[in-house]
Amino acid sequence: MGNDARAHAAPRQFRIPVLDWTHGYRKEWLKPDVVAGVTAAAVVLPKALAYASVAGLPVEVGLYTAFVPMVIYALFGTSRPLSVSTSATLAILTAAALAQAAPGGDTATLMRATAMLTLLVGGILALAALLRLGFVANFISDPVLTGFKAGIAVVIVLDQLPKLLGIHPEKGSFFHNVAAVAMGVPHASGWTVGVGVTTIVVLVALERLYPRAPAPLVAVACGIGAVVLLGLPERGVGVVGHIPTGLPSVVMPDLSLAGVLWKDAVGIALMSFTETIAAGRAFAVSGEPTPQPNRELFATGLGNAAGALLGSMPAGGGTSQTAVNRLAGARSQGAELVTATVTLGTMLLLAPLIGLMPHATLAAVVIVYSIGLFSPADFRAILRIRRTEFVWAIVALAGVVLLGTLQGILVAIVVSLVALAHQVADPPVYLLRRKPGTNVFRPVSAEHPDDESFPGLLVLRIEGRVFFANAGHIGEKLRPLIDDAQPQVVVLDMSAVFDIEYTALKMLIEAEKKQRERGVFIWLAHLNPGVLAAVQLSPLGATLGRERMYFNLEEALAAWQALRSRDTANRAPR
Known part of the structure; x- marks a missing residue:
């Protein structure tokens, strides 16, 4: 909107409503x-x-x-x-x-x-x-x-x-x-x-x-x-x-x-x-x-x-x-x-x-x-x-x-x-699988038993703002899912995370380090601009690098499949 348009719009904002409805009144x-x-x-x-x-x-x-x-x-x-x-x-x-x-x-x-x-x-x-x-x-x-x-x-x-x-x-x-x-x-x-x-x-x-x-x-x-x-x-x-x-x-x-x-x-x-x-x-x-x-x-x-x-x-x-x-x-x-x-x-x-x-x-x-x-x-x-x-x-x-x-x-x-506060402090965490024949990832459900999972890859989605009050709850939900699956790579779908606060980011950095020491690598996918900027400004950005942050889950899955193919080729007898 140009300056002239704003100048004309501003006075109307402060008009007495009776002037509006009487001006437009119909017989x-x-x-x-x-x-x-x-x-x-x-x-x-x-x-x-x-x-x-x-x-x-x-x-x-x-x-x-x-x-x-x-x-x-x-x-x-x-x-x-x-x-x-x-x-x-x-x-x-x-x-x-x-x-x-x-x-x-x-x-x-x-x-x-x-x-x-x-x-x-x-x-x-x-x-x-x-x-x-x-x-x-x-x-x-x-x-x-x-x-x-x-x-x-x-x-x-x-x-x-x-x-x-x-x-x-x-x-x-x-x-x-x-x-x-x-x-x-x-x-x-x-x-x-x-x-x-x-x-x-x-x-x-x-x-x-x-x-x-x-x-x-x-x-x-x-x-x-x-x-x-x-x-x-x-x-x-x-x-x-x-x-x-x-x-x-x-x-x-x-x-x-x-x-x-x-x-x-x-x-x-x-x-x-x-x-x-x-x-x-x-x-x-x-x-x-x-x-x-x-x-x-x-x-x-x-x-x-x-x-x-x-x-x-x-x-x-x-x-x-x-x-x-x-x-x-x-x-x-x-x-x-x-x-x-x-x-x-x-x-x-x-x-x-x-x-x-x-x-x-x-x-x-x-x-x-x-x-x-x-x-x-x-x-x-x-x-x-x-x-x-x-x-x-x-x-x-x-x-x-x-x-x-x-x-x-x-x-x-x-x-x-x-x-x-209860809702904000306890955001949901979903285990995702892919709908067969599509690039759609959706939460695991008894209604969709045929959805695809990928051995060695665990896909999880966090929803809501991640901050000091709920970061611990999120960690408590993530750990048993990771422990049960024993994956090589965990992809965190961040599409529903609109903000990540400093304390929560520090906890994510520590969690990534602990999992990496166990041989489990954390990847991030679908970060919105604000969250991406926060991650890149933190030590986590340097640790993950571009090769462990992806535009979407489809791209992350393609990278995982390529990684598995290279590992298989490297292990094959020469």
Whole structure:
């Protein structure tokens, strides 16, 4: 690319995304964007209200979270269908953080603490964007994320069951809460249970029979209708109560809580970004811009920071609402602006109606959609392919359930890193044979018993980066193969080795010397340029010389066969 091309490309890199998608907006996108935005709102709003209650906050906080971060993301985000508000995971993490920072606090105290938490989350995300840390989300492997989300599902369902039963047990550890719910069942409110079970039936039936219908909205409408028609509060069914009408008020964060909340904010920021980028990537279609991790960090960070001052709780992209947005036909970020507009109308006009919603209805909505985080099929798929990674998923699940959500994030990250370290520290070593009639060398397998081996020649392949942490393991795998075969020459296929570190190279030099003293010669084949340069700069390069380093295995085999032919000729009687 020439200098002129770079000069024109550079400014575009820093353009605000809204300028890109509005500049290319097509007239035929308007109707599907409006339809998708309204449809997504029917799912987003009931769930946002429910997740606010999960966090222990007034339900109107859910409305604020579905408004401010949504608008900010539409202006600065790079994913066209992504719908941003809050999620079950973020709600339970927020609840855990607030329980430590403001235990037993009144509404005003909780709101100031929430503002501080959300502002910290936004600041951390924005700082991560400036430091270009978008790659960090890749450090949580899919099996570990599967286990983490399953643990979140267990925690949320257990947390919502008392509301579904109409009981008020004292909260404690996981096993304490299980026992408390079990002992509270005989004291459950029949009317409350009836409302909750009916809501669950409505949600499940609509999801199965009419998957395009706004099931949460219908369920919430049924709950409010039952309150009006049956007088449920007089029968012991708790309702949300008064919700202020109008725009959110400015909330000043409690700066004194920054030292208490920053660790929780880091965990929430990580999960917000992980869910955001996962949802954005999952629902991108061919021809659309791929979500850019660092811009996603900035957009969600700015959305959280702005939302913090207007009563929002931590926000991020939601998978289910993004799926609804996409399936309903969203073509651009304009659909999110429509969803935000519907939210604004709800705040201005429908807040008193929402105040009639039963707590059991909200709990049922949370339970139905949180159970989806626990996917036995995903666990079975992991177990079928990789038993070790199934164990990692279970460890992550147990970490969330038994240690707590923030600790569960740490467990998930540690397990992912340990898993990565285990894989890197124990790379595979394969014994190769040649497919008959070809120049293809492949690992020994019972499926290919006729593959060719060559007496006196042992061909082995090492895979991965060779460095100080795994060189010993590689040596332990190579030695028994060499001892069993008793070859004259060992050819190491280095095609899958992309780097060799100094300590590992020293160990290879020592191993080559020991084998040569035993009468076994090491040849190297198919070295990439970086590895070849490292070998040539070391004493090993001089020891091997060009005659013991080859472009590929075919060339090494030809050299071996030529060597055998010369040895045979030299031994023949004259």
